[in-house]
Amino acid sequence: xxxxKACPKCxxxxxxxxxxxxxxxMMSNPMSPLGGFSAYSAAAMSDHTTASxxxxxxxxxxxxxxxxxxxxxxxxxxxxxxxxxxxxxxxATEEKLE
Numbered sequence: 664x665x666x667x668k669a670c671p672k673c674x675x676x677x678x679x680x681x682x683x684x685x686x687x688x689m690m691s692n693p694m695s696p697l698g699g700f701s702a703y704s705a706a707a708m709s710d711h712t713t714a715s716x717x718x719x720x721x722x723x724x725x726x727x728x729x730x731x732x733x734x735x736x737x738x739x740x741x742x743x744x745x746x747x748x749x750x751x752x753x754x755a756t757e758e759k760l761e
Contacts, residue, residue: 682715685712719737720736
């Protein structure tokens with residue numbers, strides 16, 4: 664993508680960036696080693712991380728040996744934000760996710 668991009672709404676400078684989501688993951692064993700719940704085990708029940716969104720689309724091909732299903736590809740979602748008005752444009756780039 665072009666790094667010197669003008670905002671289509673106000674003409675301001677657009678900055679390239681990415682959208683991230685905060686995700687809480689619940690842990691599987693909240694019990695303390697002594698049995699029952701404790702303050703320690705309650706704090707260890709979830710973990711916090713971030714995740715990037717992706718775009719998924721069908722390729723038009725079918726895959727599978729016995730049970731056929733539509734083949735899908737995942738694309739990276741990238742975008743720009745205007746420094747003046749905050750307008751955001753998102754793009755699904757052809758670089759595949761790992």
